[in-house]
Amino acid sequence: MTPSVDSPSGPPRQTRVRQTIEQLRARILGGEWPLGAKIPTEPQLVEALGVGRNTVREAVKALVHAGxxxxxxxxxxxxxxxxxxxGAVGRRLTDARMSEVVEVRRAFEVEAARLAALRRTPDDLAALDRALAAREAAWRTGRAEAFVEADADLHVAIVAAAHNAMLAELYASVGGALxxxxxxxxxxxxxPExxxxxxxxxxxxxxxxxDRAADEAGAFLEAPTGA
Structure with missing residues (x-):
């Protein structure tokens, strides 16, 4: 009989847990379990991943802790x-004071606007025009939820126009919380106000x-009601 992965002859326990975390993460990132989806039960994961129940439990617990x-x-x-x-930033921003959240937004969005003014391409400008028009149209609907999404899309387009991959990745990480x-x-x-x-x-x-782009991006973030 072939020893199981969790047998004494298998890899060390913490190594198994790390490997299982990576397997779970890969399935999430690969779209097998999309955002909002329910993952398989513990027994199903044990069978699918070929590890013991305790290893699965610890790996799931680690990803719960990570958000x-x-x-x-x-x-x-x-x-x-x-x-x-x-997940981690979302939890932190949920607990933060509004003034702290505004400061985080300024750190990203003011610099993104400055870089976008220096690096934007014709395609970027077209994307910005579309996003701005969609934001205006969303406001006219009177639906707050639609407007928030359209406003976020415009800011994402500005960050994309900055052509800084790390900035875009970090902004995406906090986008939901913001x-x-x-x-x-x-x-x-x-x-109206x-x-x-x-x-x-x-x-x-x-x-x-x-300079003007940075000033404009920072101006609406001075007020606590700015979007």
Missing amino acids: VLECRQGSGTYVVSTDELA RDTVAHAIGPDLT RYVDHGRLVAAIRAGDP
Whole structure:
């Protein structure tokens, strides 16, 4: 009989746990278990991964602690993030004061706007125009949820125009948490006093003016209700 992976002749316990975590992570990132999906039960994972129950339990617990998975009593374990950094940052931003969250947004978005003004391409400008038009259209619908998503899409387009892969990856990691802060600032109803024009920001990027773009990006983040 062939020894199981968890047998004394197999690899050390912590090595098995790390390998199992990587296997679970690979299946999540590969789309086998997409965001919001329920992962297989513990016995099913034991059979599929060829490791012992305790190894599976520790690996799942590690990903729960990292914010990638969430155990729901009586229901199962679900994928709540595809990125461990996003999960950790999301938890941290949930507990942070609004002023701290605004400072984090400034750190990303002001520099992204400055770089976008220096590096934007014709394709970037077209994407910004589309995102800005969609944001305006979403505002006119009066639906806060639609507007928050459209606002986030515009900021993602600005970050993409900065052409800094690390900045884009980090921004994606905190994007969900920052979107929640925008929703909080906007509230359930779109009222005129909460509207923030982003046309000047896009115009500054189009003009290739990094200082003005940075100023425009920072200006709407000064106010706690800025989106």
